[in-house]
Amino acid sequence: MYKKIKSVLIGNALKSTDSESEKFSVLWGLPILSSDAISSVSYACEEILIVLIPVLGLASYKPLMGIAAAIVALLLILVFSYRQTIDSYPNGGGSYSVASDNLGHTAGLVAASSLSIGYVLTVAVSTCAGAAAITSAFPSLLPYKAPIAFVLIAFLTLGNLRGIRDSSILFGVPTYIFMAVMAVMIVTGIVKYLVLGYVPEPAVALEMRQSTRDISMFLILKAFSSGCTALTGVEAVSNGVPNFEKPTQKNAKHVLALVAVTVFIIFSGVCLLASLYQAVPKEDITVIAQIAAKIFGYDSVMFYVVQVATAVILVMAANTSFADFPQLLSLLAQDGYAARRFASRGARLSYSNGIILLFGLASILVFLFHGETHALMPLYAVGVFLAFTLSQTGMFRKWLKSREGRWMHKAFINGFGALVTAVTCVIIGVNKFAEGAWLVLICIPLLTLFMTLVKRHYNRVSADLSIPKSGSLLILKEQPEKHILLPIESVNKSFVKAFNYALTLGGSIEVYHVSTDPAVTEKLKKQFAALGTDAQLVIEEAPYRNVNETLLNHVDQRMNELKKHEMLTVVLPQFVIRRRWHYLLHNQTSLLLRSSLIKRRNVAIISIPYIIPD
C-alpha cells in the first residue's frame, strides 16, 4: 500500500547504473539552475528603487541605471571567476569545496553554512511570495497563506523526489515562459518608447526633490546592496556541475554563460523600462506590473500573462535550492560534516534525504512566520556574498600556490572577483545589519560549530571501530563458557519456544522469575516442574513490584561474575502484535527491558518472536 502510493507519487525505483540518464542537458539545466537568479532579477530593480525614490523622487532613475551597470559589471566578474572554478572542480565546485580545499576546513564550513541558510531561506521566501500572489488574486484565501506556501513546497519536494530528469522538465517550462514574456515586454517597451514616441505621465506624487549633486555615497551604496539580490543564484551552476551530462564541464560553462546573458538582458531591460516609464514602487502593485500596465495597458491579456509568469517564477526560484542544497549536503555528508544518510541516493537517484530535510526546514519557517517571510529576504544576501568571497579567495590562493600555466592571469580574475565580492559583502552586511543580517551572522558560526561537532563524533566512532592491522587476532579461537538467562512470567507456549531455543545454545540456563504475588509464583513453580527439565528456576521477590528494575539488577550482578570477553546471553520471548490497537492491551515489558539491556556492553539479547493471534 505504502509502496504503491510512493510509486504513483515519485515513480518506480531507478537502478544505480541508470544515474547517467538522471543528469541535466544544457536545455533543461539552464532553467533549473537559473531560476533563482532570474527570479531575483524580477525584484532587484524594485529593491533599488525602494531605497532611492523616497529620497530622490524623480531624480532616482539616473542613479538607477548607474547602479544597474555596476551590478552587471559585478555579474561579469563573477561569471569569469566561476568559469575558472568549473574548470578546476569537476565534482561540484561549490564554494564549500573550493574554500575547504584552499583555505582550510573552517572556511569551507563557513561557506557551506552560508549557502545552506541561503537555500532554506530561498525556499521559504519564494513559496510565500507565490502564496501571496495567489491570495491577492483570491482574497478569500488570505487566512490560508501559510498552508498554501506549504502546499507549494510539498509540490516542489515531490517533483524533486522524482529525480532530476522529471523535475527539470516539470519546473523548467515555467522558467522558459517567464524568459519569453520578459523578452516580449522589453522589446515592446523599447519600441513603444523610441519608435512610437510614448511619453509616460509623470507620477503625480513625485518631484525632483534633490539635485543629483546632493546624492550621498551612503544612499548609493545602500541601493547597490539592495540590488545585489539580483546576483544571488549565480553560484548555482558551479555548485551543480556533477549533475550535468557529459561533457560535464563544457556543458556547465555553457549554462553559466547563458544564465549570465539572461540575467543581464532581463535585469538591465527591466531597469531601463523602469526609467523610461517612470515606475514607482508601491504597496499594492509591483514595478514589473506597473511597467506591463503602461506598455500593454491595464486589463490587457499580456498584463495578466506578465503577472502570472512573475508569480510562477518566484516559486520556481525555490527549485534551484532543491537542486543544489541536497547536492551540497551530500558533499558535507561524504566528508563527515553531516549525517551519513544525506550522502545516499533515494529510490529515484535524487538525494532524497536532503530534499526532505529542505522540505521540513522551509515548512517550519513558513508556519513560524505565518507565511509572511518577506522580512527574511534581506537576510540571505550577506550569506550568499560571504560564500562568493570565500570561493573567489580560495581560487585566488589556488593559483598562487600552483603557479602553473597562465596562473597570473587566472589569479587576477579570481583575486579581483574576491575583492569586489568582499567589498559588496561588507556593504550589504553594514547596510542590512539592523534589518536582520545580524541573525544570519549568528547562525553561520553556530551551524559551522555544529558541523565540526558532527565531524568530531564521526572521527571518534570510526577510530573506535577500526581494527588494528593484525585484525585476525581479534577472532577468539577458544569457546568461552556460555551463560544464559531466561526471564519467565508464566509457563506458556511463548516461554516454551524461547526455552527450546535456549536449550539449543548448549550452555547453563537460568530461568529467572521476579515474584510480586506469592500465589502466582506458587502456580508457576508447579507448572515449571511439570515441564520436566533440569534447568534451574531462580525466584526473586520484588516487594515494590518493580519487576524490570529487579531483573536488571540481577543481570548486573551476573555480569560482574563474568570473565573478560565472556558475554551474558539474555533470551527474551517477545509478543509480536499485528493489529495496532492490540498494542494497548499488551504491556511490552520485553521491549522496555530490551532497550535497557542493550546499553550493557557484555550482554547478548536474543529475541524469540511469538505471533499473537488477531
Place this chain on the structure above:
Amino acid sequence: MYKKIKSVLIGNALKSTDSESEKFSVLWGLPILSSDAISSVSYACEEILIVLIPVLGLASYKPLMGIAAAIVALLLILVFSYRQTIDSYPNGGGSYSVASDNLGHTAGLVAASSLSIGYVLTVAVSTCAGAAAITSAFPSLLPYKAPIAFVLIAFLTLGNLRGIRDSSILFGVPTYIFMAVMAVMIVTGIVKYLVLGYVPEPAVALEMRQSTRDISMFLILKAFSSGCTALTGVEAVSNGVPNFEKPTQKNAKHVLALVAVTVFIIFSGVCLLASLYQAVPKEDITVIAQIAAKIFGYDSVMFYVVQVATAVILVMAANTSFADFPQLLSLLAQDGYAARRFASRGARLSYSNGIILLFGLASILVFLFHGETHALMPLYAVGVFLAFTLSQTGMFRKWLKSREGRWMHKAFINGFGALVTAVTCVIIGVNKFAEGAWLVLICIPLLTLFMTLVKRHYNRVSADLSIPKSGSLLILKEQPEKHILLPIESVNKSFVKAFNYALTLGGSIEVYHVSTDPAVTEKLKKQFAALGTDAQLVIEEAPYRNVNETLLNHVDQRMNELKKHEMLTVVLPQFVIRRRWHYLLHNQTSLLLRSSLIKRRNVAIISIPYIIPD
C-alpha cells in the same frame, strides 16, 4: 533524576505488604466517598428551581419541597438497597460486579460503561466549575479557564497517585469544611427566620403566575429529573468497599449511612432555605450564594466563606471519581475486559495506570470544550441511574435465586429500589434526551462493545498460549541444526564482536553483505579475507539500493529451506547511542531491520550491543 522528581511528587515506593495501611478509615473515607454526592447537592436545588421558576414564579417553592421530599425518599431506598449490596459483595460491590454476577456479562459491562463515562465527565465538569469560580474572582484569568481546570486535574492526579492515605487526608479536609459551613448556614438561616422573624423581600420580577392547581405532571417530572443529580455519587461507597480498613463491610455501611445523613441534611436544608428566603436562579449568582447573602449579608466574611467552600467542594467532587474509577477499571482488567496494566498497583499501591487514564481523558474533554463543560452536566445522570437500576435488579435476581434466610424481605427492598431507579432513569432519559443524553446512550453501547472485543482478544491469546496437559512433551529433546546469518556492512570492531559471539553458537555461519557500491564491496572482501576465518561471505547486489528489503528477501528464502521446528538465527550488531543528538547521525538500520525480522515466526534475533563513544 526522573526517580528523584517522582519521589518528591508522589513519595517513595510502598511495599506490597503495606497495602493494609493504604485503606480508608471511617473518618477519612467519608469525605472522599461522599464529596461527589455532597457537591451535587450544592447545585441540585438550583437545578430544580431553574425548571420551576420560569413557569410558576413565586409558586415554585411549594412543589420544590415536594420534589425534595421525593428525592430524599429515593435516597433512603438507595441506601437500604446498597447496604444489602455491601453485605453481599465485600470485594467491591459496584454495579459492575453485581450486574455481571446476576444478570450476565453484558449487563455488567453496560453498568461499567455507564459508570466510567460518569466518572470521566464528573472530573471534567467539576474541575471546570472550579476554574469558573476562580475566573469569576479574577476576571483577568478568563482566557485561561481550560489551563486552570487542567492544573486542578493534575493536582488531583498527583494527590491520588500518592496513594489513599495521603490523598484522603489532603482532599478530605475541604469536604469537612464545606459540611461545617453548610451546617452553620442552615442553622443560622432557620433561627433567623423562625426566631428573629425575618421576612424576605419578595424578588421584584416574580409574581404568582399560575395557581398551583395548574402545575402539570410533566413539569414536576422534569424538575424531579433535574434534582436527581443530587443522588449521583451515592453508589461510590459500595463500589469502594475493598478500600476500607477492617472490618471492611461494617465500616463501609457506617460511611454509607453517614453519607446519606449528610446528603439529607444539606439537600433538604438548602431547599428549605431557598423556599424561606425565596432564592431565584440567576446567571451571575448561585442560589446558595443568594441564601448566604440574605442570611449573613453581602460582604460579610461568612458570605465569602460559603463561596470559597462551594467552589472547593465542586472540585473535590472529582476526587470521588479518582477513588472509584481506577478501582472499577482494575476489576474490569482482572476480568479481561480492560488492558491488563490497569489491574496492577503503582509505586504507592494506588492503581496508578487508571488514575493516569482518568487524568488524560478528563484533560482532553476540558481542552476540547475550552473549559466550558457545564453543558455536559445533564449527560451523566442517565448513565448513573442506568447503573443504579442494573445493580438493584441484579440484587433482586440474586435473592430470587438464592431463596435463603430473609430473602423475601431483601428482595422487596432491592426490587423496589430497582423499580424506582428504573422509572427515574426513564424520566431523566426522556427529559434530558435532547439536551445531550442521547450522546451517552450512544457511548455506552460502544464502550460495552469495545470491552467485549478486548475480552475476546485476551481469550484468544490465552487459548493460543496455553500448554496442553502433557506440556513436557513440547520440550525438544534432540538438537536441531543451527543456521546463523550475520549481516555485514563493513569489517569493524562491532562486526568482530558479533562474529565472535556467533562463533560460540557453534552452527554454520553465513556472513551476508548487500552490495550497493562495487568499490565498497571489493574493499570489504579483502578486509574479510584478512580476518582469516573459514566462514562463508555471501554477497548480493542491490541495484535499487534497497538494502533492508534485499536482506529480508534473503531471510525469507533461507527460512523456506528450514525443516519444521528449525529456527534461523540472525545476529545483528547494534550501535548503542548515549547522547540523544547522536541519533541524528546514525541510521539505525539495525533497529528497522529488527522490527521487520521479528514479525517472522521462525527467526531468532540476537542483538550484540556496541557502545558508541561520546
